[in-house]
Amino acid sequence: MRLSLESSNLLSSNHRFIMQVPEQIIESVQRDVAMYENYLKKVATEVVGRGISDYPIFIAHREAQLAIGKPVISAEQMNTEWNINASLLEEFIARNLLQQHKIANFKHVYKNPAEFACIFIVSGNSDAGFAFYPYRSDPSILGSDLLL
DSSP states (O other), X not given: XXXXXXXXXXXXXXXXXXXXXXXXXXXXXXXXXXXXXXXXXHHHHHHHHTTSOSOEEEEEEOSSOOSSSEEEEOHHHHTSSOEEEEEEHXXXXXXXOBOGGXXXXXXXXXXXXXXXXXXXXXXXTTEXXXXXXXXXXOTTSSXXXXXX
């Protein structure tokens, strides 16, 4: 199962991120996400099901705290490399992280949140990008005991 990197030029041009994520970073995020993908799928399903947004976005980061989204996975608690915050397309727009003229393109490449996790990977100050992780259908994957 591989993350597919998409929409490499969607962020605001004045944003400091370069939209290239090294393969080793993608593989690292993929290993972590595989451990709690059922939980992420539940969060995305709730966001869409409750009418909060049609575009849930998970943010993978290594910061102690991140000013965007709501923390849903703690790397320290899960003994993993990546923290995960849950956000929305609407928050990316409100914070000017996504250019207005690129919203339609984002929606076009965005994949069904019941089948894929949309992950915005932030690695340090220079690497960031969107990736889509295809959920597996294995119900034994960790996730049922985690709280929102």
